[in-house]
Structures are given as structure tokens and as C-alpha cells.
Amino acid sequence: xxxxxxxxxxxxxxxxxxxxxxxxxxxxxxxxxxxxxxxxxxxxxxxxxxxxxxxxxxxxxxxxxxxxxxxxxxxxxxxxxxxxxxxxx
Numbered sequence: 001x002x003x004x005x006x007x008x009x010x011x012x013x014x015x016x017x018x019x020x021x022x023x024x025x026x027x028x029x030x031x032x033x034x035x036x037x038x039x040x041x042x043x044x045x046x047x048x049x050x051x052x053x054x055x056x057x058x059x060x061x062x063x064x065x066x067x068x069x070x071x072x073x074x075x076x077x078x079x080x081x082x083x084x085x086x087x088x089x
Contacts, residue, residue, distance in 0.1 A: 045084055051077070062087060 039056050046053040046065055053065040054074070063079045078087040 042084070046079070049084065053077075 042056045042063060043053045043065075046056070046067075051065065052068045054068055056063050056065045058064075059078065061081070063081055063084070065077050065079060066074055067077050068074050079085060080087060
């Protein structure tokens, strides 16, 4: 229980302090390690919003997420950086 709480607090602190500015320009111009961290943070944020994302990548000025649907199929969905709002056609 304590271990889970500590991990959650560390994750929340790192997301708020580090990952949010990188959302402003999708992943930003950073090292591959930091890009991986940002991608993992975005996946976690999308999952908290109810989007079952398995991975994300920068797609121009958008974020492309690979999403697993309830029936087990996988689709791609696009989101705006920062707010992670779905992009509509």
C-alpha cells in the first residue's frame, strides 16, 4: 500500500512538473529517453481519461494514440497536445 502511494505521488509530481510543458509542442525537441518518458506520461493521462491507449507517438502537430477498443480491436485516435482533447474530422 505504501509502495503504491509513493509511486503514485512520484508519478504525479513528475507529470505536473516535467511532462506538461512538453505537451505544448507534442513531444518537443528532446532526447529519446525523455521522449519515451513523455509518451508514457501521455498514455497514463489518456488512460485516466478513459481512453485505453497502449502507445502514442508524435504525428505532425498532433498526438496519435493506438487505442484498444472494448471488443479487442485496435484503432488510431488523434489528440491535441496539452489538453489531450480528441481531434474530430
